[in-house]
Amino acid sequence: MTILATEGLTRRFPRVTALDQLTVTVGPGVTGLVGANGAGKSTLIKILLGLLEPSAGRAQVLGMDTATKGAEIRRIVGYMPEHDCLPPDLSATEFTVHMAQMSGLPRTAARERAADVLRHVGLYEERYRAMGGYSTGMKQRVKLAQALVHDPRLVLLDEPTNGLDPQGRDEMLALIRRIGSEFGISVLVTSHLLGELERVCDHVIVIDGGKLLRSSAIGEFTQQTQTVTVEVEEGQDALAARLGELGETVTPHGRMLLVHVRAPETFDVLRDAVCELDLCLVRLEQGRQRIEDVFREPVNV
Amino acid sequence: MSEPTGVIHDIGYRHYDGARLGRGHATAALAVHSLRGIFGLGRTARSKIIPFVLVGVMLLPAVVSIAIMALIKQEGMRYTEYAVIMQAVLAIFLASQSPYAVAPDLRFRVLPLYLSRPVTLWDYVGAKLAAMTAAMFLLLAVPLTVLFVGEVVIDLPGDTHTVEYLTSMAGAAGYALLLACLGIAVASFTPRRGLGVASVIALYLLASAVSTVLFGVLESMGDDAAAAWAWLINPFFVVDAAVHVGIFGATPASNVIYPPGAGSLVAGVIMIALIGLSVTALIARYRKAASR
Incomplete structure (x- = not known):
């Protein structure tokens, strides 16, 4: 089963070529996307969400073309951005419920799902407090929760371990592993550290300068x-x-x-x-x- | 996928197989969320102060009018004058609350999250405009309705002003739409709330001052016809001229005289043009914000 596939995917910006003839296939499970800053990871995610048009080539997510089925893809895909994206005056619960409704869940279902997901990511009493006072670790958890709240079939996680201390990093990685195995949701997770992805991924894709450097199962990497x-x-x-x-x-x-x-x-x-x-x-x-x-x-x- | 078997300490992850509604539902949810935000509902107590104080101030003339009707048996304020007389309060509400509707999403970068959902940019902009329009409408319609209910209850000799009330409600919708478009469009250009507040209020003061000064100058020169046009620089008189006077044939607010003949028509055109311009600016603004 193919979760996502790109074919000769190219995206040129006025000054740089962010993606250059990228052809990859991703199966179920946890897939790591590794590249230095500016390697084209975020551009790839935007194209996969149907928010950016490729200059050339095609991409398919869950069997749907990103150029024509953007809205349908976004309905069953979750996205956790790299940057901060939480309004500080809302509580985690209110925010997650709202984001669930934005994905099309009715209000009662949104409430139930938000409570469930916040528990899964490890936010308990603090979820009723305004998010402005959260630590980076808690913010990352809410960002992950809003990506999972509508029970997507695939989540795109952009640098989820960014800014976390070693313990927080380990917890986040364990959570990602659980999403892929226990929750049965496919994961595409980006990072610039191959070492940390090694621990949670089934498959790793390495890109540099928008080009595919390597795509292989994790076993082949550990040998290396x-x-x-x-x-x-x-x-x-x-x-x-x-x-x-x-x-x-x-x-x-x-x-x-x-x-x-x-x-x-x-x-x-x-x-x-x-x-x-x-x-x-x-x-x-x-x-x-x-x-x-x-x-x-x-x-x- | 296999469900974990024999695990009792944790109910584990449950999948969702209920309804997944469409863009319309999401857009409505965003509009309601924004409307609640504008009035500070579900937010901190501090963010409720400004909107509710202003709602209170807007209600004052209605309460005073009812008191006048009840105690000295004289007619109170005219319905169609309400917005023009209270224009400063409406402008302050617009200036203080429209940045609240749009600036945080830009400043805290929530916009990319919305766009990663099925809604489009148009839905987003539409929901924000709908929320602000509803807020402005409520701000104006509630005191007007209170005043009307008061009038019906007190039942002064003579006809109740039902037609005038309905005209003013149509006017309220016109005011709400135009002001919300202007306010949101101006506020969306800066992610800083303070700057947004200042920009909207400055724009209102400028329009109102230019309009008054120009009227004064032209009138002192004896050019009454040209002076009448000067009123149409102020958006509050534009709606009064277009909706109240133009469509429903009401008397102009207070001592204002609008340009005769094509005046109302021009006011209507100005109103539509301002709304169109605001929406175009908004879409252009968000196209740029989304591509970042």
Whole structure:
């Protein structure tokens, strides 16, 4: 089943080409759309909602053409924008009920759905307070709630983890995972961090400068991200040298070392090297692949 | 998709399979939401103060007129004069509340959310205009109706002014439509509420001052015919001339004399042109806002 598909999608603005011959297909589940700022993510979302006309090419969402069926698409698709979009003088409940009605739900149904959805995103007593006093985390939850309130078949989430602290980020990612699996709503989520999408997505699409860089299932990506980040208090150079001698590939990255995992033994080698050099190990973690890493690697995968 | 089985601690996510109504429902919901916002209903107590104080002020002449009718048995205020006499209050309400209807959506960027729903730009603009028109109509129609009810209850000797009342209600609709279009159009150009308030009130003061000064100058020069045209610079006299005098043949408000002959027709044309211009400006404004 295809949730959305684009074919040679191009959008040119007077100064820049935001999308350049983009052809992708997205299936059910959670799909990550990764790209640096200005890669064309938001432009793609606007086209998918039928709010912007492509200069060339076509796009289909849930089997409907975006150029002709915009209103029908927007009826069963939810959208969470990247920017702030909440009037500060309304409470989360009032706002979510109103947005449900704007999607065509009758008033009583809108009330029920709003209460349900706000509970699901984790807003309880505070939902009766004016949103002006909310923290960024709470605002992000309301933004997500208004995108889900009409029980869409697909939600487009534009940078939902923006501005959140690490804990809030984890909670938001867990919520996105739940939307995709438990709620049975397909998700297209954008981010400029591949590492965080890796944890929740079934499929990842990487675009840069409006061009498709890669589109593949998450399994293929994790194979690519076999690096370990090592941070030691002192003696980083000594460790790098030792690992080099032992035949590992090491790249210094600021205060950290990125060690390529060629086989499970690499972890043992690393552990032993740290012990032998008697270093103070601060951090050892599975490499979070960042968007730049994808650009560095050959695209022929 | 499979429903979770055997889970009892959480009822889980429930899908919605009820009715999904069309654009009309959504537009109506937006209009009602905006109308409530204009009067501060469902908002903080502070945002109710200005609209309700102004509603109170608008009711004062009606109450005083009823008192005059009841106590000294004399006729009170004429229905068709009501809007012209209270024009400053109407203008203040328009200036203070029309930015409330449009500015927050621009400032807090709620507009993209509306546009991600089935409604179109036209629906959005239509709903906002409908809400402001309804608000202005209520502001004017409620005191007029109170006055009429008072007149019927007191039952002075002589005819009740039913025709005059109905004429003034038609006029109220005309005032509401023209003022709402002007107010919303001007207010929509800035996301800052304060600036919106200032712009609308400045526009009203300018129109009213220019109209009065021009009338004075022309009259002192002895050019009464030209002076009469000067009234039509003020939108309040435009509606009075077009609807009350033009369509229903009522006497002009207070001591005003409108240009004879084509005067009412021209007033009608001015009214329609101003409404058309406002709507065009609004659509152009929102096309630009939406493409951001």
